[in-house]
Amino acid sequence: MSKPADPFRPSRRALLSAGAVALGSCPFSGAVAAPAQNPAAAPESDDTAQRQPFYGRHQPGIVTPRPATGLVAAFDVVATSLDDLDRLFRLLTERIAFLMQGGEAPTADPAYPPPDSGILGPVIAPDNLTITAALGSSLFDERFGLAPLKPAHLQRMRRFPNDALDGALCHGDLLLQISSNSADTNIHALRDIVKNTPDLLILRWKQEGTVPARPAKPGTPPESARNLLGFRDGTANPDAAEADLMDRLVWVQADAGEPDWATGGTYQVVRLIRNFVERWDRTALREQEEIMGREKATGAPLGLAREYDVPDYASDPEGKRTRLDAHIRLANPRRPETDASRMLRRPFNYSNGVTRAGQLDMGLLFICFQQDLERGFIAVQKRLNGEPLEEYIKPVGGGYYFALPGVQAKGEHLAHALITAARARVASATTPNSKKTGD
Amino acid sequence: MAKRFAWLAGASMIVAVIASPALAVSPLELVTPIADYKLYVSRGVDTLVRDTKAFTDAVKAGDLAKAQSLYASTRVSYEMIEPIAELFSDLDGAIDSRADDHEKKEEDPEFTGFHRIEYGLFAKKSTEGLSPFADKLMSDVSDLQTRVRGLTIPPDKMIGGAAALIEEVAATKISGEEDRYSHTDLWDFQANIDGAKKIVDLLRPLTERSDKAFAAKVDANFATVEKTLAKYRLQSGGFETYDKLSEADRKTLAAAITTLAEDLAKLQGVLGLS
Numbered sequence: 001m002s003k004p005a006d007p008f009r010p011s012r013r014a015l016l017s018a019g020a021v022a023l024g025s026c027p028f029s030g031a032v033a034a035p036a037q038n039p040a041a042a043p044e045s046d047d048t049a050q051r052q053p054f055y056g057r058h059q060p061g062i063v064t065p066r067p068a069t070g071l072v073a074a075f076d077v078v079a080t081s082l083d084d085l086d087r088l089f090r091l092l093t094e095r096i097a098f099l100m101q102g103g104e105a106p107t108a109d110p111a112y113p114p115p116d117s118g119i120l121g122p123v124i125a126p127d128n129l130t131i132t133a134a135l136g137s138s139l140f141d142e143r144f145g146l147a148p149l150k151p152a153h154l155q156r157m158r159r160f161p162n163d164a165l166d167g168a169l170c171h172g173d174l175l176l177q178i179s180s181n182s183a184d185t186n187i188h189a190l191r192d193i194v195k196n197t198p199d200l201l202i203l204r205w206k207q208e209g210t211v212p213a214r215p216a217k218p219g220t221p222p223e224s225a226r227n228l229l230g231f232r233d234g235t236a237n238p239d240a241a242e243a244d245l246m247d248r249l250v251w252v253q254a255d256a257g258e259p260d261w262a263t264g265g266t267y268q269v270v271r272l273i274r275n276f277v278e279r280w281d282r283t284a285l286r287e288q289e290e291i292m293g294r295e296k297a298t299g300a301p302l303g304l305a306r307e308y309d310v311p312d313y314a315s316d317p318e319g320k321r322t323r324l325d326a327h328i329r330l331a332n333p334r335r336p337e338t339d340a341s342r343m344l345r346r347p348f349n350y351s352n353g354v355t356r357a358g359q360l361d362m363g364l365l366f367i368c369f370q371q372d373l374e375r376g377f378i379a380v381q382k383r384l385n386g387e388p389l390e391e392y393i394k395p396v397g398g399g400y401y402f403a404l405p406g407v408q409a410k411g412e413h414l415a416h417a418l419i420t421a422a423r424a425r426v427a428s429a430t431t432p433n434s435k436k437t438g439d
Numbered sequence: 440m441a442k443r444f445a446w447l448a449g450a451s452m453i454v455a456v457i458a459s460p461a462l463a464v465s466p467l468e469l470v471t472p473i474a475d476y477k478l479y480v481s482r483g484v485d486t487l488v489r490d491t492k493a494f495t496d497a498v499k500a501g502d503l504a505k506a507q508s509l510y511a512s513t514r515v516s517y518e519m520i521e522p523i524a525e526l527f528s529d530l531d532g533a534i535d536s537r538a539d540d541h542e543k544k545e546e547d548p549e550f551t552g553f554h555r556i557e558y559g560l561f562a563k564k565s566t567e568g569l570s571p572f573a574d575k576l577m578s579d580v581s582d583l584q585t586r587v588r589g590l591t592i593p594p595d596k597m598i599g600g601a602a603a604l605i606e607e608v609a610a611t612k613i614s615g616e617e618d619r620y621s622h623t624d625l626w627d628f629q630a631n632i633d634g635a636k637k638i639v640d641l642l643r644p645l646t647e648r649s650d651k652a653f654a655a656k657v658d659a660n661f662a663t664v665e666k667t668l669a670k671y672r673l674q675s676g677g678f679e680t681y682d683k684l685s686e687a688d689r690k691t692l693a694a695a696i697t698t699l700a701e702d703l704a705k706l707q708g709v710l711g712l713s
Contacts, residue, residue, distance in 0.1 A: 078694040112708035198697035202690055 047181045048125035054100045057264050058251060058406040061130035061177055062369050063240035068213055070179035070348045071186045072270050072365065073206040074172025074399065082144050086419045088200045092133060093413035095196055099189045102126035117191045119184055129180040131189060133414050134268045134401035139173040149259050149421055151402045153267060153373040160381055162390040169272055169397025172204045177367065183208060205397065207272055209348025209365035223307060224299065227349055228275050228362050231292050232299035234345045235307055236332045250344050250369050261417035264405030267373040272397035274363040280392045291388045293326030301328065310334065330383045341379040343370040363393070373400060463711025464645045469594050472641040476597050479637055483520040484584045490516065491580045495573035498556060501566045510560060511623035511677060514553055518630035521607060522600030527586055533579045537617065551575055561620035595707065597638060602703035604635035609696050613689065615681040625671055625678035636661055650709045657702050663695040
């Protein structure tokens with residue numbers, strides 16, 4: 001059958017001229033004229049047609065530029081067999097591939113509940129959606145026989161000294177990171193997946209977030225988005241366009257002491273870090289900047305002019321320009337021996353409501369990716385323990401996960417190599433002439 | 440239709456949903472199941488009135504231990520027929536609302552019924568001040584009995600009732616929010632399941648004719664729920680408190696309940712009724 005024309009690629013010109021007609025007096029006889037101004041009209045966007053590729057060596061949503069909104073949802077997997085787990089990953093692959101591609105929403109006989117929530121209308125726009133699947137260490141327990149296949153550094157997140165972890169906001173067998181241009185697109189995707197997996201997944205916790213957009217300034221370097229403390233966040237990220245660098249810092253490589261199936265994946269850390277914003281806003285600007293190590297307005301390291309200027313800590317051994325315990329100096333001391341601890345951050349800001357004390361419950365939905373969890377996030381966080389910024393922040397949730405390698409082609413699916421390896425182990429353990437029943 | 444969906448990634452799933460039942464059920468075939476269900480509901484309300492009388496008498500007599508011991512069992516017949524009770528929303532609110540439903544929570548004057556009395560018996564551990572609530576509950580329950588007697592059960596309320604009961608479980612029973620002072624949630628859980636199962640049983644001949652695999656899947660999930668709940672049954676009758684429910688069993692129940700909710704939401708469609 002022929003593939004239908006892509007509904008998301010009308011020429012911009014055609015859209016604009018159609019809009020021009022619609023703005024004139026309504027020519028349709030018998031039709032009620034649409035109001036010239038309806039405050040409840042949907043906000044218009046030129047970006048709903050943006051589409052990220054699903055298939056590739058790595059999953060989308062990691063080096064993909066961060067769109068304006070994201071959420072993470074952690075699930076308990078209630079599959080009871082390896083076959084069920086396989087079914088889960090095939091189903092997830094099918095849903096994610098469809099949702100990222102967009103197209104006509106599935107429908108059913110009106111006597112049935114509609115299979116799609118309908119919140120994006122009858123035609124689902126891709127809207128720059130990416131969905132990234134990652135596994136928690138708990139999935140590698142005895143349930144599916146995956147223990148021998150666990151990524152070498154994957155572990156349950158443990159409390160750091162400044163943490164106040166809420167068990168209801170931590171861990172999970174499976175994490176989905178969903179990001180796109182709009183919160184409703186993310187929610188549509190989440191509801192689609194929840195509806196299709198009632199016997200396989202139980203939602204454990206979720207957190208939505210956003211980042212402020214900025215006006216496009218052609219010809220100028222990108223600016224990092226600001227967090228809810230008002231500071232640029234992510235400046236020192238390694239350049240995701242440098243494939244070699246990503247292979248060194250983010251992607252798990254073959255022959256690196258990791259199980260074969262994990263090649264092309266990456267460790268993902270999620271931390272819900274509450275910011276005490278009222279208190280922060282009552283802190284002198286100079287103090288804020290010294291705590292962070294950057295100028296608030298420009299994002300430049302203290303004593304420098306531009307955001308991406310590289311601080312020279314070697315010439316400031318006593319911390320006269322940048323305090324020795326400034327956040328950016330501890331996080332990335334810019335020394336050869338700490339270079340390998342660099343990680344790829346892709347966070348969002350969150351805002352949830354009001355605490356019982358009447359303060360704003362908001363903060364950072366911290367997300368980062370690294371080739372080695374210990375060498376990356378854990379090493380960085382250990383350096384940060386006790387930093388002055390801790391007075392203004394409180395990590396309350398999150399977890400450690402392993403983001404699966406990408407799905408390279410149609411017919412394959414997420415965790416394909418993991419499931420195949422697990423089946424091979426089961427088969428070799430039950431071969432009649434094998435001497436032992438397992439290893 | 441098929442052509443329209445074939446290019447979609449999710450096509451296989453969708454085709455299964457839009458497949459029409461081979462033999463749609465005619466409204467006449469529902470006459471017997473509905474009559475049987477009416478009988479079930481009437482008996483349920485009669486039991487409710489009888490049990491509520493004993494329960495409220497104990498409350499009014501100031502017999503705390505007896506009132507506490509009768510609380511969970513008295514609710515069972517209400518929870519079994521909840522979809523029908525909910526047709527009378529004024530009574531349902533007065534009989535079974537939770538503190539959460541009221542702006543001033545436990546202190547709200549409109550918070551009445553079973554859970555208000557539960558709050559006194561189990562949180563305050565006293566029957567003091569409960570007499571007016573006991574009288575009101577008895578009167579509301581009797582009113583419900585009268586109204587149910589005169590009720591013609593609409594087919595969609597019966598068929599939809601199975602899903603409605605499961606949604607009750609999915610929304611509040613699975614989390615232990617329903618009976619938060621007494622922790623007797625598993626009694627309600629079982630009663631909701633029994634009420635839903637009754638509807639499914641009465642419709643089974645019709646459901647099986649329309650979609651045998653659907654009927655079998657629903658039965659299997661009911662069996663999972665019943666098997667899991669049975670682990671918490673006490674020899675003396677009734678159930679362990681909610682806090683005894685293991686995390687693994689809670690997940691097993693949640694998955695089976697959510698799957699039942701998705702499936703039973705399709706019951707009307709499977710039966711080919713519009």
